[in-house]
Amino acid sequence: MRIFFSIILVCIVLNIGYAQESSLLTSLEDSLPKAEKVNGIFRSTRVINSHSVEMLAKGSLDFRIMHRFGFVSDGVKQLFGLDAATMRMSFDYGISDNIMVGIGRSTFRKELDAFVKTRVLHQTKGKNAMPFSLLFAVGYVIHTEESFSVMKPSFADRSAYYLQVIAGRKFNSRFSLQLNPVVLHTMMPQDSTTSSTIFAIGCGARYSISKRVAITLDYLPVLNGLSENNTDPLSVGFDISTGGHTFQLHFSNTIGMNERAFISQTTGDFFKGDIRFGFNLSRIFQLRKSKN
Numbered sequence: 001m002r003i004f005f006s007i008i009l010v011c012i013v014l015n016i017g018y019a020q021e022s023s024l025l026t027s028l029e030d031s032l033p034k035a036e037k038v039n040g041i042f043r044s045t046r047v048i049n050s051h052s053v054e055m056l057a058k059g060s061l062d063f064r065i066m067h068r069f070g071f072v073s074d075g076v077k078q079l080f081g082l083d084a085a086t087m088r089m090s091f092d093y094g095i096s097d098n099i100m101v102g103i104g105r106s107t108f109r110k111e112l113d114a115f116v117k118t119r120v121l122h123q124t125k126g127k128n129a130m131p132f133s134l135l136f137a138v139g140y141v142i143h144t145e146e147s148f149s150v151m152k153p154s155f156a157d158r159s160a161y162y163l164q165v166i167a168g169r170k171f172n173s174r175f176s177l178q179l180n181p182v183v184l185h186t187m188m189p190q191d192s193t194t195s196s197t198i199f200a201i202g203c204g205a206r207y208s209i210s211k212r213v214a215i216t217l218d219y220l221p222v223l224n225g226l227s228e229n230n231t232d233p234l235s236v237g238f239d240i241s242t243g244g245h246t247f248q249l250h251f252s253n254t255i256g257m258n259e260r261a262f263i264s265q266t267t268g269d270f271f272k273g274d275i276r277f278g279f280n281l282s283r284i285f286q287l288r289k290s291k292n
Contacts, residue, residue, distance in 0.1 A: 035128055036126045037122050037123070038124060041054060041206075042168070042204070043246055044246045044248065044280075044282055048235040049257060050218050051180065052168070055100055056284070058094050061093050062091070063282070063285070065088075066278070069082050069084060070084030072277060073273050088258065101116050102114065104257075106261065109143040109144075109261070110143060110145040111143045111256075111260070113140065113141040115140070120134050120135065133168050136163070137164040137166065138161075138162070139162050140160070141259065142155070142158045142159050157187050160187065160259075161185050162183065162184045163182065164180055164182040164202075164259075167179050168204075175206070175208075176206045177203070180204065182259065189264065191227045197225065198223075200232075202221075203219055204219075206239070215237075215239075216239055219232070222263065226264070230266055231253065231268065234252065235278075236252075237252075237278075244283060244284050244285075245283055248279060248281075251277060253269065
């Protein structure tokens with residue numbers, strides 16, 4: 001019997017000691033700095049044309065207008081390209097802090113587009129820091145312009161789809177970089193020499209020169225399947241933040257503003273002077289307040 005009570009006493013003492021040790025470890029863990037999310041990797045959900053690693057907050061609506069003009073090299077007769085313009089208007093919505101959707105309509109080929117973007121990793125700093133953010137975007141594009149060919153394209157023939165992986169990191173308060181490889185599949189390319197499936201390795205960069213102004217770069221080298229008339233899309237510009245607005249002023253060789261258009265149908269060579277002036281205007285409305 002004494003042995004039995006002795007065993008019980010030893011177990012109680014060991015349990016108390018373990019509980020005290022666990023409590024001490026918990027207190028030490030609580031005292032350590034916790035991982036903190038890194039925000040503002042880019043100033044907008046688009047670098048210029050391409051998706052960025054930024055997401056809309058839950059309940060936020062982004063009304064966006066994108067304009068591209070003609071070539072600056074067209075000179076005074078075309079007011080340096082300002083006489084010719086294409087436009088995309090879109091609405092993006094944050095379903096949650098990690099999922100957003102969007103729809104848009106472009107005057108170029110009268111295209112409609114839609115996408116879903118989700119974040120699976122969020123860059124953090126501090127304890128157990130995550131060094132980068134990782135997102136996936138999938139999208140659909142369909143052109144609705146009238147066809148004058150004998151064989152009228154079907155609904156499926158007018159369609160294109162894309163899948164994009166976006167990995168980005170904010171290195172410091174001024175500089176951010178992302179890689180955004182993408183695969184685009186067009187059911188019936190407009191140019192017979194263009195491949196139905198195109199791969200591109202995109203990259204985007206941001207360098208802040210003040211609290212409200214940043215220089216941005218958006219470049220998508222295409223790896224295969226472009227016709228001789230098409231080139232890689234390249235855009236350089238400035239982001240200007242003013243409260244709920246973000247202005248993006250830039251120079252680009254792209255005329256289209258959805259993934260099918262600017263990946264597979266960019267015709268101007270940026271380095272040969274085929275440059276267009278353009279701007280994006282984004283206005284964010286908070287439709288639902290976050291509970292956090």
